[in-house]
Amino acid sequence: MTDATDNLHVMNRAALTKRLVGMLTKREAVIGGIGNSNWDLWGAGHRPENFYMLGSMGLAAPIAMGVALAQPKRRVFALEGDGSLLMQLGCLSTIAAQAPRNLCVIVWDNGIYQITGGQGTPAAASRTDIVAIARASGIGGATWAADHAEFDALVSRALTTDGPHLIGVKIDNEPGRTQTDRDPIRFRESFMRAMAEPV
Numbered sequence: 001m002t003d004a005t006d007n008l009h010v011m012n013r014a015a016l017t018k019r020l021v022g023m024l025t026k027r028e029a030v031i032g033g034i035g036n037s038n039w040d041l042w043g044a045g046h047r048p049e050n051f052y053m054l055g056s057m058g059l060a061a062p063i064a065m066g067v068a069l070a071q072p073k074r075r076v077f078a079l080e081g082d083g084s085l086l087m088q089l090g091c092l093s094t095i096a097a098q099a100p101r102n103l104c105v106i107v108w109d110n111g112i113y114q115i116t117g118g119q120g121t122p123a124a125a126s127r128t129d130i131v132a133i134a135r136a137s138g139i140g141g142a143t144w145a146a147d148h149a150e151f152d153a154l155v156s157r158a159l160t161t162d163g164p165h166l167i168g169v170k171i172d173n174e175p176g177r178t179q180t181d182r183d184p185i186r187f188r189e190s191f192m193r194a195m196a197e198p199v
């Protein structure tokens with residue numbers, strides 16, 4: 001488990017999203033946050049169990065929490081940018097209080113609001129440690145992934161052990177590699193149909 005933000009490898013969101021999706025075998029739900037988080041989820045190959053938040057910052061983790069509480073047998077992942085999570089920090093306390101065992105939040109920390117022009121977030125230069133905030137909010141197992149191997153191990157842990165889990169990842173500033181179709185009604189309906197399928 002990695003505590004400090006020192007010595008963290010800077011990784012790549014698109015590559016790690018592909019690794020994550022490649023580890024999913026049981027119709028796990030994945031909720032992509034606004035912009036790059038869901039674009040790279042789309043780029044990893046559309047699955048009906050993916051939901052793409054197309055408009056608002058900070059809603060990937062709350063939506064994922066709702067799905068996790070409603071479907072305790074299904075593992076659920078939220079993919080969220082650091083700026084978006086900072087806009088909705090209270091969700092960490094709510095997740096800790098509700099304690100869905102099947103939820104894992106992955107935070108892509110590039111230290112910028114990249115999609116609106118790269119303005120710095122308070123997480124820039126490690127002034128704000130999102131994993132430390134998550135732990136102080138009551139998500140005891142929150143941890144930074146130091147490198148690819150640790151990311152894989154932490155995803156594996158989230159797939160097999162009780163959470164809630166939160167994995168922080170320092171990422172580079174590569175923009176999302178593709179763009180999700182802007183069709184929220186289709187996504188909502190296909191996601192709801194997929195959630196009606198047993199795990």
Ligand SMILES: Cc1ncc(C[n+]2csc(CCOP(=O)(O)OP(=O)(O)O)c2C)c(N)n1
Pocket residue numbers: 034035036037055056057080081082083084085110112113114115116121
């Ligand atoms: C509530 C709200 N405020 C502002 C915006 C405009 N906006 C869209 S994405 C974004 C930046 C997102 O930053 P982050 O979550 O860190 O992801 P990144 O772009 O760095 O991948 C902003 C400011 C919005 N869509 N919703």
